[in-house]
Amino acid sequence: MNGYIDLWVNVSSDLERIAGIARLMGYRYIGLEDHGFKWKTREFNNVKFVKRITIEARSEKEIREKIRGVKVNYPIVAVKPLSIQVARFAARDGRADLVVLDKDTIEYIDKTQASMMKQFGKPLEVCINCFLKASSREKGMIFRRIRLFHYYSVPIVYSSGASRWNELIHPKSISALLSTLVDVPKASIIYGLSSIPLEILTRNNVR
Amino acid sequence: MIQVILVYIALIISIVSLLIVLLMYSLIKRIRLQLDLIIKKDVEEALTKVKKIRRRYIVFSIISEHDFDKRELEKAIRKKLALLYGIISLAKADPQLVFYDPRLKRGVIRTSHVMKDYVLAALSIIRNIDGKQLLIIPIKTTGTIKKAKKIMYTIKTKT
Numbered sequence: 001m002n003g004y005i006d007l008w009v010n011v012s013s014d015l016e017r018i019a020g021i022a023r024l025m026g027y028r029y030i031g032l033e034d035h036g037f038k039w040k041t042r043e044f045n046n047v048k049f050v051k052r053i054t055i056e057a058r059s060e061k062e063i064r065e066k067i068r069g070v071k072v073n074y075p076i077v078a079v080k081p082l083s084i085q086v087a088r089f090a091a092r093d094g095r096a097d098l099v100v101l102d103k104d105t106i107e108y109i110d111k112t113q114a115s116m117m118k119q120f121g122k123p124l125e126v127c128i129n130c131f132l133k134a135s136s137r138e139k140g141m142i143f144r145r146i147r148l149f150h151y152y153s154v155p156i157v158y159s160s161g162a163s164r165w166n167e168l169i170h171p172k173s174i175s176a177l178l179s180t181l182v183d184v185p186k187a188s189i190i191y192g193l194s195s196i197p198l199e200i201l202t203r204n205n206v207r
Numbered sequence: 208m209i210q211v212i213l214v215y216i217a218l219i220i221s222i223v224s225l226l227i228v229l230l231m232y233s234l235i236k237r238i239r240l241q242l243d244l245i246i247k248k249d250v251e252e253a254l255t256k257v258k259k260i261r262r263r264y265i266v267f268s269i270i271s272e273h274d275f276d277k278r279e280l281e282k283a284i285r286k287k288l289a290l291l292y293g294i295i296s297l298a299k300a301d302p303q304l305v306f307y308d309p310r311l312k313r314g315v316i317r318t319s320h321v322m323k324d325y326v327l328a329a330l331s332i333i334r335n336i337d338g339k340q341l342l343i344i345p346i347k348t349t350g351t352i353k354k355a356k357k358i359m360y361t362i363k364t365k366t
Contacts, residue, residue, distance in 0.1 A: 021270060024344060132332060166270075166334050166342040173331030173345060176324035180292070 003028030004171045005197035007052065007076060007098070008127060008159035011035075018165055019044035025170045029201060031076045031159065040075055041206060050206050052076035054100060060085045071095050075204040078125060081108050091116040097200050098123055098157060101145055102130035103138045109145050114152040123196055124149050127161030128169055128177070146182050157200070158192045261320040264305070264355035265348050266362075267330060269312040271341035277307045277314075283336045284316065288329040302326050305352065308359070313346075315355045323348060 004027045011018055012035035022030055023045045031052040042049045053074040057063035063079065063086045070077055078098040081087035087108040090096045099117065101109055101124050109124070117124060131142050149156055158178070160169045169177075175189040201207050269275065281304040289297045300322035307314035318326045330343045346362055349355045 021342065021344075024268075024270075164334075164340075166340050168342065169331045170344055173327050177328035177331060180324050180328055 004193045005029040005031075005201070006160050006162075006168070006193075007031035007125065007157055007197050007200070008033065008054075008078070008161050009168070010161065010163045011165070014165060015042075015049065016044050018168070019047040019049070021165060021168055022047045025168065027171075029197070029206070031197075034074065040073070048206075050075050050201065052078060054078045054080055055096075056080045056082060057086045058082045060089050062086075063089050067093065067095050071204075075206045076200065081105055084108050087113050088116060091120055091122050096122070097204070098125040100125045100127065101142060102127050102161075103134045103142070106138065106141045106145060111148065111152075114149050114154055117149075118152050118154045121155070123155040123157045123200070125157045125159055126192075127159055128174055129161040129163070129167050143182050146178075146184065150184060150188070155196045156188075156192045157196050158189060159197075261350065263318055263320045263323045263348055263350060264352055265316045265318065265323070265326060265330070266346045266355050266358045267314055267316065268344045268346055269314075269341055270344065271312070271339065273339040273341065274309055275336060275339070275341070276309070277304050279336055280304055280307060280314065283333055284326070284329060287333050288325065291329050291332065292325050296322065296325055300325050302329075306356065306359070311359070313359050315352065315359060317352070 004025070006022065006027050006029075009018065009030050010033040015032075018030070027047060029048050029050060032049045034051050034053050037051055040051050051074055053070060053076070055063065055066045055070070055077065057066055057079070067077065067079075076097055077095055078100050079086065079090035079096045080100045080102070081090055082104065087099065087105070090099045091113060099109070099113075099122060126142070126146060131139060134142060146156065158174055160167060160174075162168045171190070171193050174193060175186045178184045178189050179186045198207070281302070284302050284304070285297060288300060288302060300318050303317045305315050305317045316326060327345055327348075330345055333341065333343050335341060347355075347358050349358065
């Protein structure tokens with residue numbers, strides 16, 4: 001077994017500690033948000049850190065500029081769309097690996113987006129800490145989006161979005177949390193924590 | 208002569224058919240009665256039978272620089288569970304910290320088998336207790352306390 005994969009951790013220091021905790025939780029790969037690291041991938045305590053970038057954009061022109069040449073330095077490219085045009089562009093574009101669903105992007109992730117992402121096989125990234133930190137109304141909106149994307153059979157990747165060491169979440173807890181809160185089957189959550197992220201890493205020659 | 212024989216045959220056939228009808232009627236009646244009894248029994252069972260609650264023991268490990276005592280840990284778990292799922296779920300789950308080793312920073316939580324996932328989810332969102340940062344990692348879920356204690360002391364989970 002290859003273990004679990006957390007594609008979004010947003011810490012800049014104390015990587016060895018994070019690796020130790022992640023290893024304890026059963027993670028093998030961690031997608032680390034770029035904080036000026038000079039490496040693309042690095043291994044601590046048998047946990048491989050993979051550099052990732054999250055691109056925020058409001059217009060198609062902006063996303064086109066920001067995404068140009070980015071794949072050379074970052075194995076994982078996620079897009080945080082702040083407009084419908086950017087969301088549609090991210091669903092179509094081959095350089096974007098993930099489309100992030102959080103409180104800032106819920107408005108732009110709709111039915112059309114779901115069918116487009118299904119058509120292009122683009123996974124949606126659900127950040128668990130973003131979900132927990134959101135207000136009750138936003139939580140409800142995220143809940144509906146996750147259900148919708150499940151209904152459309154769009155691949156979903158679950159990541160912690162941790163910005164501190166104690167924000168990492170055990171995969172078992174993620175599956176328990178989502179199966180009770182969002183009524184998503186446990187098997188599909190485990191799939192979104194292991195197989196789908198592994199496909200992304202394999203596609204980007206990280207493994 | 209032939210006419211008399213034919214009349215007799217017709218009479219016998221009619222008597223036999225009448226007998227068959229009567230037999231079938233009694234048979235169907237008996238089957239219906241038995242079916243009614245089975246259905247009634249099932250309904251009664253479904254109405255009266257309450258599923259037995261089985262216990263589950265969650266072995267967990269704490270990662271923190273600070274020390275915590277059993278009471279404050281249990282209080283934090285209950286508080287988070289109530290915050291996440293409400294008081295009714297808290298009553299159903301009734302998580303009890305049955306065992307905690309402060310030296311190893313590991314413990315065992317007892318809950319019901321139906322609410323196991325709720326407790327696991329609540330454990331993941333405890334980030335600090337009275338300002339002291341911590342992370343709770345569920346190691347294993349078992350059905351007996353004996354096995355839970357064995358796991359607690361044998362499993363290697365050093366960071």
